[in-house]
Every structure is written in C-alpha cells, then in structure tokens.
Amino acid sequence: MIRHLQTVDMEKLVSLCKRRGLIYPGSDIYGGLGSLWDYGPLGSELKRNVKDAWWRAVVWQRDDVVGLDAAILMHPQTWVASGHAEGFTDPLVECKSCHHRFRTDHLQTPACPDCGGELTASRQFSLMLKTFLGPVEDTANQVWLRPETAQGIFVNFQNVLTTTRRKLPFGIAQIGKSFRNEITPGNFIFRTREFEQMEIEYFVKPGADEQWHQHWLQERMRWYTDLGIRPENLRLRRHDPTELAHYAKDTYDIEYRFPWGWGELEGIANRTDFDLKRHAEFSGRTLDYYDEETKEHIVPYVIEPSGGVDRALLAFLVDAYDEEPELKGDGRSDSGDEGARRRDPDRSGAPGGERLRTVLHLHPALAPVKVAVLPLSRNEKLAPTARQVYQTLRQRGRWSVEYDDAQSIGRRYRRQDEVGTLYCVTVDFKTVEGDPDTIGTVTIRDRDTMEQVRVPIPELVDALKERLER
Numbered sequence: 001m002i003r004h005l006q007t008v009d010m011e012k013l014v015s016l017c018k019r020r021g022l023i024y025p026g027s028d029i030y031g032g033l034g035s036l037w038d039y040g041p042l043g044s045e046l047k048r049n050v051k052d053a054w055w056r057a058v059v060w061q062r063d064d065v066v067g068l069d070a071a072i073l074m075h076p077q078t079w080v081a082s083g084h085a086e087g088f089t090d091p092l093v094e095c096k097s098c099h100h101r102f103r104t105d106h107l108q109t110p111a112c113p114d115c116g117g118e119l120t121a122s123r124q125f126s127l128m129l130k131t132f133l134g135p136v137e138d139t140a141n142q143v144w145l146r147p148e149t150a151q152g153i154f155v156n157f158q159n160v161l162t163t164t165r166r167k168l169p170f171g172i173a174q175i176g177k178s179f180r181n182e183i184t185p186g187n188f189i190f191r192t193r194e195f196e197q198m199e200i201e202y203f204v205k206p207g208a209d210e211q212w213h214q215h216w217l218q219e220r221m222r223w224y225t226d227l228g229i230r231p232e233n234l235r236l237r238r239h240d241p242t243e244l245a246h247y248a249k250d251t252y253d254i255e256y257r258f259p260w261g262w263g264e265l266e267g268i269a270n271r272t273d274f275d276l277k278r279h280a281e282f283s284g285r286t287l288d289y290y291d292e293e294t295k296e297h298i299v300p301y302v303i304e305p306s307g308g309v310d311r312a313l314l315a316f317l318v319d320a321y322d323e324e325p326e327l328k329g330d331g332r333s334d335s336g337d338e339g340a341r342r343r344d345p346d347r348s349g350a351p352g353g354e355r356l357r358t359v360l361h362l363h364p365a366l367a368p369v370k371v372a373v374l375p376l377s378r379n380e381k382l383a384p385t386a387r388q389v390y391q392t393l394r395q396r397g398r399w400s401v402e403y404d405d406a407q408s409i410g411r412r413y414r415r416q417d418e419v420g421t422l423y424c425v426t427v428d429f430k431t432v433e434g435d436p437d438t439i440g441t442v443t444i445r446d447r448d449t450m451e452q453v454r455v456p457i458p459e460l461v462d463a464l465k466e467r468l469e470r
C-alpha cells in the first residue's frame with residue numbers, strides 16, 4: 001500500500017485521537033494530571049485488539065507459553081530482592097533558575113535546555129511509586145505499585161511449574177499495568193507514569209539462553225511487521241554494556257521511527273538466573289527445576305521480551321496514519337458543499353486544490369471498528385433496512401459494528417476512514433426500490449481502496465467474514 005505522508009504531525013494525531021474518542025487527556029475536566037491519558041470508546045477497542053493480538057501470538061499460537069494475571073501490589077520484599085527498591089532510579093538534575101527537571105542521561109549540554117541556567121549536581125531519583133495497605137500510613141504498611149509486571153511472574157514460577165508440569169523451555173506471559181514516577185514523561189502516550197506492559201519470562205536451560213534470545217528477537221520483530229508496521233520503521237538496537245540493567249547479560253531494544261526519532265517499543269533481555277536466585281534467597285523457598293536428563297536441580301535462565309501496550313499502540317497509530325487524495329465519486333456527489341469543507345479543518349485541500357482524506361490504515365486485527373452501517377441518507381425508506389442490517393451484523397458477525405446516519409454520506413465515509421473502519425456497508429435507494437436486480441443488495445466499501453461492491457443482504461455476513469478473516 002502506498003503511503004503519501006513522509007512524517008506524521010503529532011499534533012494532528014493527538015487532536016484526531018481526542019476528537020474521535022481514541023485517547024483523551026487524563027482527568028481532562030480538572031486540567032489533566034502529569035502526562036496521564038485515558039482511552040475512549042474507540043481507543044479502548046484498539047487497546048484490547050493490541051493486547052489480544054499479542055496474547056494470540058505468544059500464548060494461543062504456541063505450545064510452550066502459558067498466561068498469568070498477578071496482582072499489581074506485591075510483598076515489599078519482592079522489590080528488595082529484585083533490586084528495584086534500591087536501584088530503580090534515574091539520574092536527575094534541576095535548573096537553578098527555572099526549576100525544570102531533566103534526566104541527566106538525556107541532556108546534550110551542561111546548561112538548562114529550556115533557559116540556559118545553571119544545573120544542580122546530578123542525584124539519583126527513585127521511579128518507584130508508593131502507597132499504603134491498611135489504615136495506618138507508616139513504613140510497616142508501605143507497598144509499591146509495581147514498576148514492571150515481570151516480578152509477578154518470577155514469584156509464581158514454582159506455582160506454575162507445579163500446576164502445569166511444564167518442561168524447559170517454557171514461558172509465562174502476562175499483560176498488566178505498571179507504574180513509574182518518570183522524571184520526564186512525554187511524547188503523548190510514549191512515556192507516562194501509568195502504562196501497560198506485555199511481558200514474557202521464557203525459562204531455558206543455562207547454555208541455551210543465547211540461542212533462545214535470538215529466537216525471541218526474530219519472533220517479536222515479526223509480530224510488529226505482521227501487524228502492519230513497515231519494516232523500514234523498525235530496528236533492533238543492542239545495548240551498550242554500560243546501559244545494561246543490573247539483571248541483564250545482554251539486551252536488544254526493538255525501536256520504532258517515531259516522528260521525533262527512534263524510540264524503544266520493547267526490550268528483549270537475557271536476565272540469566274538473577275531473579276529466581278534472588279527470590280530464592282530472600283524468600284527462603286526453593287525456586288529451581290529438576291532436570292530429568294541430568295538428574296540435577298538447575299536454576300533456569302530467562303529470556304524476557306518486554307513490550308509496552310501503549311507504545312505499541314502509538315507505533316501502530318503513527319504507522320497507519322495517512323493523508324491521501326480523495327477519490328472522485330467516493331461519496332463526493334452526496335458529500336455536500338464547499339461550505340462543509342471549509343468548516344471542517346480536516347477536509348481542507350492540499351496545496352494544489354486537491355482534497356485530502358485522513359485515513360488510518362490499521363491492520364484488520366487492530367482496527368477498532370470493523371464495519372460501519374450507513375444508510376445513504378436519513379430518508380425514512382432506508383432506515384428500517386439499515387437498522388435490520390446493523391442488528392444482523394452485530395448478532396452474527398462477532399465484530400465491532402457501528403451505525404452512523406448523521407450528515408452526508410461523504411462525510412461519514414471520511415469519519416470512518418479517519419478511525420480506520422475497515423468496511424462501510426451502505427444501504428441506498430437501490431436496496432429498497434427500483435431495479436429487481438439490485439433490490440435487497442447493499443454496497444461494501446473498502447477503506448484502503450475505496451472500491452465498492454454490491455452484495456445481496458443474505459450474503460453480507462459471509463462476504464464480510466471472508467474479507468475480515470483472510
């Protein structure tokens with residue numbers, strides 16, 4: 001598919017997300033809160049689709065990975081054992097003049113990037129967010145909001161091993177919220193203080209770790225490209241030894257070319273036996289695996305593909321966003337006048353006078369709405385059939401379906417295009433009267449090609465199923 005835009009304007013994307021109910025600023029009526037975001041009706045569908053696509057690929061389609069859903073709050077010792085209580089920090093400096101704060105490792109110059117003022121000496125700032133369990137707010141009742149979901153997997157290693165009788169290699173996958181008191185959140189949902197992770201801890205025999213690391217690098221890169229990310233916008237970057245986390249022997253990041261530059265989507269680390277050994281030491285429990293071949297107890301090594309739901313979702317949005325010339329006749333004759341175009345900033349023409357449509361070419365598995373049912377107009381002859389088609393699709397289709405009858409058909413096509421709706425089913429006058437060859441038929445319009453085909457209503461569910469499931 002040809003894309004017309006070279007770079008996506010983040011302001012336009014953020015505004016589209018708000019306007020169309022994908023993503024709103026968190027606590028919007030109170031003026032927002034520290035780079036937190038809420039997913040709206042369409043955004044929550046999109047987010048579910050991202051998570052479902054991941055779960056399908058790493059749990060359902062494999063026979064060596066099982067799922068888990070551990071609590072967000074964990075015993076405080078967890079974070080002492082994992083090293084987070086002590087060492088999950090970022091280096092922070094503050095400007096002595098404007099008091100803006102920066103991550104020391106993100107600075108290009110020794111002076112304040114905002115006002116040129118003098119900076120304080122760098123100090124370590126903990127990213128761990130605290131809360132209290134029970135009525136008394138003292139240190140005995142203090143717990144942390146997890147900064148990664150991974151530790152919920154490690155502390156359940158023995159439970160899962162015992163209950164599933166798995167043999168190495170095998171993995172445990174989990175999706176869930178994590179919290180970090182980031183010094184510099186920003187770039188929309190790229191870096192926030194509350195976010196969701198999709199993590200796998202894949203347990204292998206020591207010695208097989210490097211080979212499995214390679215396996216997961218390829219698998220995870222493929223997941224993004226299978227879901228439509230253009231390969232030229234993805235790259236693998238190996239961590240420099242000085243960047244490695246305290247638990248890692250080797251790490252690669254999958255990075256995406258965001259409008260502001262390359263940014264991490266997912267880290268794939270070789271965590272060795274660090275976590276299991278530390279939890280065994282701090283809990284006093286045995287966390288190991290009996291190898292029937294060698295008759296020895298071993299502590300498995302761990303390969304960890306750890307991605308962010310929100311970052312993946314942002315990459316899918318950016319990669320899918322396009323502004324392209326409108327096709328003549330695509331609802332244009334019904335789409336209203338120049339006035340409508342002038343009132344709607346997103347329908348303004350290209351410099352040469354050409355009209356543009358904004359479209360999200362999201363992968364079918366990700367698109368928040370699969371099918372929209374649109375009566376050509378609000379004419380009372382069309383509504384009963386259109387409503388009936390809508391109801392049939394909702395009940396038989398098992399996809400997300402919308403009904404839209406507000407404004408001209410051209411504008412409704414544009415509205416559906418800009419949220420990535422795959423197919424528009426239009427009920428027009430040929431559906432309800434006139435030529436016997438077309439009575440009882442509707443059109444299916446394809447989002448990407450804008451082509452329309454006419455199908456009899458009784459064949460509609462199968463026709464859509466074939467398109468949506470191919």
Ligand code: GAP
Binds near residue numbers: 147306
């Ligand atoms: N368990 C390993 C781990 O948590 P990480 O590289 O710190 O590793 C993994 O985080 C992924 O979680 C990142 O690649 C990113 O997609 C996501 N992530 C981390 N911090 C984030 C933040 N503040 N906002 C949004 N996503 C974040």
